[in-house]
Amino acid sequence: MNLKTLSFFIAGVLGGILILGSVRFVLAVEDPDNVHYHANWALVVDGERVDFTADRYMEDVAACVADAHHLDARARVHLHDNDMDVVHVHHRGVTWGHFLANLGWGLGPDWLMTDEGELYQAGDGGNFVFVVDGWVVGRLDDRVIDPGARVLIYWGREDPDRVAEEYFPQVAANAVEYDLLDDPGGCGAAQEPGLGDRLRRALLY
Secondary structure, three states, X not given: OOHHHHHHHHHHHHHHHHHHHXXXXXXXXXXXXXXXXXXXXXXXXXXXXXXXXXXXXXXXXXXXXXXXXXXOHHHHEEEEOOEEEEEEEOXXXXXXXXXXXXXOOEEOOOEEEOOOOOEEEOOOOOEEEEEEOOEEEOOOOOOEOOOOOEEEEXXXXXXXXXXXXXXXXXXXXXXXXXXXXXXXXXXXXXXXXXXXXXXXXXXXX
């Protein structure tokens, strides 16, 4: 291969890299590992909604900027800013059982334990009703938290149809709004990556 041919070859390779990098720079809008979406929920025991607005149930906003590849359990799913309506999800595959565990509670297929050790079991003076997006489902502890989901956890004596009709409307419906806006907790779900992030994604992977 003579010098001229080699020069054309090198120029072609460099030009291809430049074109590919430019395309990736333009399209590098979102890191697939940087998960952040929201869901709404409520927990009702014996007709009373449980209050989760206390500071002990909230996660520090530092969880929003943690390395997406090294999230601890609480960073994966949590509440912010004394708002008990909006669940912040930072990892695909987290379940409602994981979420309750992060609040210090426990949720199984037919039992619920509070952060003070009080146990509620199916058939022990009441039963569970789990409502997801208006539909009664069999269990919730192993169910993945879907974007925009509205979920009710109920323990008491009401029949499922009445629970869905009377208590499910207590579940907020603003999760999608949080997906589109910079929410109060500082987890800017709608933020676009900066120049450095876009260059890194365009050139490194």
